[in-house]
């Protein structure tokens with residue numbers, strides 16, 4: 540297999556609205572030593588695509604500054620963290636037997652080599668991503684899923700949303716038989732949390748809203764709570780025994796309301812702040828009950844390995860809400876920003 544010289548890609552040349560996404564004919568990247576070249580069959584969208592494009596991350600001490608999540612973005616940048624595809628070429632030092640394999644790319648750039656390394660960068664933000672026909676990746680970030688029963692679209696839905704979800708579940712030490720609370724449950728990360736927590740044998744209570752409640756129940760939640768109502772009251776009814784692990788992407792007022800519902804030694808894991816990042820809670824509810832509040836950014840290499848095992852056994856079934864051709868990247872991102880969907884939006888180069 541060999542790649543052509545040029546490819547179609549969609550890139551951003553600065554921060555701004557959907558109009559800064561420009562289609563371009565660019566050189567196919569050559570895999571460097573230790574890298575592989577992947578032909579992208581599906582790329583999934585994430586909120587980080589919107590915020591990186593907008594520069595909506597702020598900077599320490601300047602929350603309104605236009606910035607990527609790790610600081611300035613090196614433009615032009617091809618977005619797209621979540622890639623499934625096939626290896627078509629390898630750089631020096633990489634075994635050529637990988638060519639032809641179906642793979643998922645771990646999009647994280649880590650701070651060190653070890654299995655518990657921290658993610659400090661992301662494909663599509665700190666290096667070029669999958670809004671393109673081809674992308675390069677370090678060979679140790681490429682996972683062979685040739686035999687997985689999941690479709691390429693489903694595989695592309697995994698890295699960021701399911702990786703983040705698995706990171707939260709591992710850091711929260713969720714065990715079989717425990718009760719898990721999931722917020723933002725109809726979203727990409729939320730639905731993944733519901734599915735993985737359920738697959739682990741936890742009892743899952745999920746917070747969602749309106750017409751999405753049914754989809755969340757279908758994804759595996761044992762109980763659902765409508766965030767439009769009295770959330771704490773509904774939670775007390777849905778989990779009278781209390782909550783062992785909260786898996787929270789909403790934060791805001793939910794933390795103060797929910798902490799008193801944790802059981803002894805409970806864990807409140809936060810990976811997002813859709814409901815607000817200024818949080819107030821009664822600290823007595825923490826120390827008198829040996830509870831923990833845990834921050835969670837993405838996944839470690841170990842977590843990603845566990846995720847790929849789930850993918851190979853099809854123990855999670857990502858929901859694909861919509862698919863767009865790559866040329867319609869701007870439309871796909873607008874659709875994502877409307878938050879009307881349940882599951883992941885993917886694109887095909």
Ligand SMILES: NC(=O)c1ccc[n+]([C@@H]2O[C@H](COP(=O)([O-])OP(=O)(O)OC[C@H]3O[C@@H](n4cnc5c(N)ncnc54)[C@H](OP(=O)(O)O)[C@@H]3O)[C@@H](O)[C@H]2O)c1
Nearest residue numbers: 703723725726727728747748788810811812813814836837
């Ligand atoms: N820490 C990390 O490594 C990491 C990685 C990926 C994502 N994240 C963060 O996790 C969060 C969720 O990401 P996602 O991709 O799952 O988002 P998403 O697909 O947009 O879904 C978020 C869901 O949260 C609910 N929601 C939206 N606004 C809300 C609000 N103001 N209050 C309460 N609930 C609200 C909605 O569900 P209902 O209407 O059904 O309630 C929505 O479907 C984001 O904040 C994102 O930045 C963090």
